[in-house]
Amino acid sequence: MLPWEHLLFGYVVLSGVSRSLRGRPPNDAEAVVVAVATQAPDLVDKPLSWTLGVVTTGYGPAHSVFVGVPAVVLLAGAARVRNKAVSVAVLVGYASHLVGDVLRAREFVFGVGRLLWPLVSWPPYEHDLSFVERVGRYVGIFLVRMTSPENVALVLGYASIFALGGILWMLDGTPGVRWVRRLADRASS
Numbered sequence: 001m002l003p004w005e006h007l008l009f010g011y012v013v014l015s016g017v018s019r020s021l022r023g024r025p026p027n028d029a030e031a032v033v034v035a036v037a038t039q040a041p042d043l044v045d046k047p048l049s050w051t052l053g054v055v056t057t058g059y060g061p062a063h064s065v066f067v068g069v070p071a072v073v074l075l076a077g078a079a080r081v082r083n084k085a086v087s088v089a090v091l092v093g094y095a096s097h098l099v100g101d102v103l104r105a106r107e108f109v110f111g112v113g114r115l116l117w118p119l120v121s122w123p124p125y126e127h128d129l130s131f132v133e134r135v136g137r138y139v140g141i142f143l144v145r146m147t148s149p150e151n152v153a154l155v156l157g158y159a160s161i162f163a164l165g166g167i168l169w170m171l172d173g174t175p176g177v178r179w180v181r182r183l184a185d186r187a188s189s
Contacts, residue, residue, distance in 0.1 A: 002138070003042065004162075005104075006097050007039070008165040010034050010038035010096035010097065011026075011031070011035070011038075012165055013096045014031075014034045014092045018030065021088070025175065026085075027085070028178050028179040029086055029179065030085050031089075031176035032176050032180075033089040034090075034093040035093070035176065036093070037089065037094045037097070038094075039097070040062060040097070041062040041063045042058065042097070049125075050129070050134050056121055056124040057122045059115075060117050061117060063117060064116065064118070066116070066117070068094075098115055
């Protein structure tokens with residue numbers, strides 16, 4: 001999944017969990033935490049692969065049920081001491097990232113294998129690209145798919161999903177925006 005897809009998926013799950021458990025939409029802190037947590041596995045593993053060469057692909061320790069999951073459970077447990085809702089947001093964001101990567105894979109077995117590092121490793125990428133080149137390549141592939149005339153149905157479906165996610169976020173009161181504004185105000189003063 002691409003970063004914005006992880007964010008949307010994680011936010012929709014968090015909104016549902018928050019409404020189910022607390023009878024309210026996520027607040028600013030929960031929304032910001034889920035935004036970061038949905039990106040965390042890639043923010044760790046992609047640089048480990050693409051820049052440092054520690055793992056052969058972008059699925060390493062942060063995606064692993066043996067390394068990343070226990071670390072996040074410990075982090076969420078520590079956060080629970082201060083704020084149970086924020087610890088739920090950490091778990092939802094992180095777990096939704098892993099579930100999204102498994103669901104996105106064309107073959108379920110391959111998708112689950114992404115979470116089994118170091119027991120399962122994948123062949124290295126065919127092209128040795130820098131971090132910036134690899135990001136550019138993935139964004140370029142995405143843009144080509146989204147602008148190809150034969151993909152009109154795909155684009156409409158993709159846009160519809162994001163529109164529905166945006167509507168949900170607005171109905172939830174645009175959580176996270178106030179926090180970002182306060183942060184920007186502090187930085188500018």
